[in-house]
Amino acid sequence: MPIPDSPARPASYRTVLAVPEFRALLLAQTLATCGTVVVQTTLSVLVYARTGSALLASLAFALGFTPYLFGATLLSAVADRCPARDVLVVCQALSCAVAAAMALPGLPVPVLLALVLVLGVAAPVFQGARAAALPDLLPDGGYPLGRSLLRLVAQSTQVAGFAVGGLLLLAVPAAHALLASAAGFAGAAVLLRYGTRRRPARLGRGGSVARASLAGVRQVWAVPGLRPLLLLTWLPPALAVAPEALAAPYAAQLGAGPAGVALLLCAAPAGSVAGELLYGTLLSPATRARLLVPSAALIFVPLLGFVFRPGLLAATALLVVSGLGYPYAMALDQRTLEAAPAPLRGRALTLALAGLMAGQGLGFAAAGAVAEFLDPSLVVAGAGLLGSAVLLLCRGATRRSPVRAAPGPSTARFPNTRTA
Template identity: 50%
Template sequence: MPEQLTAVAARPPGYARVLAVREFRAVFAAHLLSLLGVVVAEIALSVLVYDLTGSPLMSALAFALGFLPYVVGGTLLAGTADRYPARRVLVACDLVCAACVVPMAAPGAPLAVLLGLRCCLAVVSPVFAGTRMATLADVLGDGDLFVLGRSLLRITSQSALLAGYGLGGLLLTAVSPRQALLVTVGTFLASAALLRLGTRRRPARTRPDGALVMDSLKGARRILGDRRVRVLMLLFWVPPMFTVAPEALAAPYADELAAGPVGLGLLMCALPVGTIAGELYAGARLRPSTRERIVLPLVCLTLLPYLGYALEPGLPLSLLLLVLAGAGSAYTLGLDQWLVRAVPEGLRGRAMTLLTAGLMTVQGVGMALAGVAAEFAGVTAAVTGAGVLGTVCCAALAWEARRAGAAGLPSPAPGGPAAQGTEGRDGADRDMTDG
C-alpha cells in the first residue's frame, strides 16, 4: 500500500477515506474542473451553432459530436495511457482541449471549424478519462480505496450533469457563447495546473511497442481476447445500453403524459438521482465483500423497473421506476474491483480507455435504437422492451461471468492472455521519465 495511504487505512469505511489522500484531492478537483469545462462547452457550442445556422439539426449535431468520436480515440489512441507517463498524458490532454476551444471562441470561426474542433475534444476525452482511471490505482492502490475513488468521480459526473447544464444556461444569460467558451479554456488550464503540481511523477507502465495506433490495437486485442476481462467489460457496457432508453425518449414521453417542461426536467433528473443515491449508499454503508456479492444479482435486477412502463404509469410512478433503475447501478462498485484485479498493470491504462470509449459508444447506440423502437412501437413499448431484452442480456452475462470465473477471482496467472501486456514494464521504468 502506498505510504500516504497507511494513515487512512484504519479509518471507518466511506468516501472520507479517499478524500483524506492529498493526491486524490488534486485528481478530484481537476476532474471537476474538466467536467465543468466540457459541460459549458457543450451548451455554448450548441447555442453558438444555432445562432450561426438557425438550424435545430445542426445544433443537435454539435452536441452529438461529443459522443461519436469516442470510439476512435478510445481504440486508436488507447496505448497513450500506458506507453507515456500518466501525469504527462493527463496534462497534455487538458492542454490540447484548451487549445481546441480557443479557436472556437474566436470571432468569425466558421461552422466547419467549430464542428471539427468539437470532434477533436471528443477524441481526446477517452484517453484522458482512461489514463485518469488507471492513475487512481497508482494513487489509491487497487483495493477498496480505488473502488471508492472511482465511485466518487462517477457521482461527481452525475451531479455535474444535473447542475452543470442549469449553471451553463445561467452563464449564457450573462455572457455570449464565445465568452462562455473562454471560461472553458480557463477550466482546462486550471485542471492541467492541478494535475501537474498536485500529483506525483510516475514512469510509464510499458515500453512503446511500435507505432501508437498498432500498439493500441494490439492492446485492445489482448484485453478483449481474455475471456474473463471481456465479460467484465460487457458487464459495464450492456446494462447502460438499455438504461438510456427512458432518457432518450423523455421528451415524447413527457408529451404523452402532458407533463410539460417541469415534468420533462423531472424525467431527465430521476435516473441520475437514483444512480447517485445507489452509489452513495453502497460506497458509504456496504463492506467491500458485500459490494462484490451483490454485483451479479443487481445486474440482473437493475432493468426490471422498466417493465412497469407496460402499465402506462403516470408521472409520479414513472419517476419512482427511474429512481429504482438508477439505484441498481450500484453494482459498478464491486465490478470496478473485479476489473482492476483482472487486468495486469501493464494494460491498465489501455483497458480503462477502452472501457470509457465503449461505454460512451454503447449509450449512443442505445439512444438511437430506443428512438427507432419508439418510432414503430411507441414510447412505453420501447422502454418496456428495453427492460425485457436488457434483463435477458444481463442475466446471460451474469451466467457467463460465473462460467468464465470472472466474478471476484484474482487476476490471471503470469503468462495468460492478458498478462502479455505487462511485457517490458521494467524497461519502461528505467527508460521513461515524467515531464
C-alpha cells in the same frame, strides 16, 4: 528514526478523500467537466444562431461523443506507454487550446464542428489514463470508491455546468463563455501537474501507438475473465438509457409537459446518487461483489412496469428505484481492475469507458428509432426485458470465467485518520 506506517484502515469515502492526490484529481475533473459542458452548451447555441439549423446545433452537442471508439481503438496505448500525469496534463492543455481557438471571431461552422471532434478524441484517452492512475493513488479497496466519487461529482457537475453555461450566455457573449471554459481546462491542467506525482509508465515506448492500441484491443478481448466484465460495462447502460431517451414523448403522451420531462429525467440520476452513497457507506467490498448482478438487475426489473403505461408519479418512482441499481458499477470496477493484466490496464480501462459512452449514444438512437413504430412505454419495457436477458447471460459467463487477481503496482496506503 523513521516513523512506522500506520495500520491500514478499511476503505471509505472519508479515507479516499484524505488522499491529497485524489483530491487534486477530483477537483481537476470538476473543472474539466464544467468546461466541457459549457463548450457543448455554448456551441449548440452559437451554431443554431448562425445557421438556424436544429440538426447542426444538435451535431455541435453530439459530436464530442462520436470519436470515443476511434480514440479508444487507436490511442488507448497512450495510457500505458506514457506516465499517467503527462497524459492527463496534455489532454487538459489540448482542451484549453481548442476551447480558446473556438472563441476566435468568425470561425466557420465546419471548423467549429471539427474542433469539437478534437475534444472528443482526447476525452477517452484522458478518462482511460485517469482510471488507470487511480490504483496508483489509492490502496486496495479504494479504487471502486474513488470511481464512485468521480461519478457522483461528474453527475452533479454536469447539471451545474448546464446551469452555468446558460447563465454565462445570458450575461456574456459566446466567445467569453468559451474563454471561461478554456480557463477551466487550464486550471485542471495546473492541478494535475502540481497536485499529482509523476509515476513511470507501465510499458516502454517503441513502435506505432495506433498499432499498439489495436493489438491491445485484441489482447484485452482475449483475456477470458475480461470479456463478460466488458459486456457488463457496455450493455446494461446502453439499454438503461431508454427512459431518458424517451422522456419527452412519454411525458407528452401523459400530457405532463416540460415539467414532466424534467421529472422523468431527474428520477434515475437521483436514485443513482442515493444508491452510490448507500453502497459506498453501508456495504463491504465482498457484499458489493456478491450483489454485482442482482444490483444490475435492479436497473431493469422496474422498467418492466412500463408495460402498464404508468402515470407520471408512478413512472418517476419506478425510475428512482431503477437508479438505485446503477452502483453495480462499484463492484464491476474492482473486478475489471483485478482481471486486467498490469501491462494492459490502461488500454482495458480506456476500452471499457469508451464502449460505455458509445453504447449509451447508440442506445439513445436505437430507443428513438424503435419508438417511431412502438409506444414509448413498450420500448422502455422492452429495454427492461432485454437488459434482464443480458444479465442472465453475463451471470453465467462470469461464473464460468472467474476473475484472476492481477498484480497491482500500487503500494499506497490510506492514512490512519481519526474523527474528533
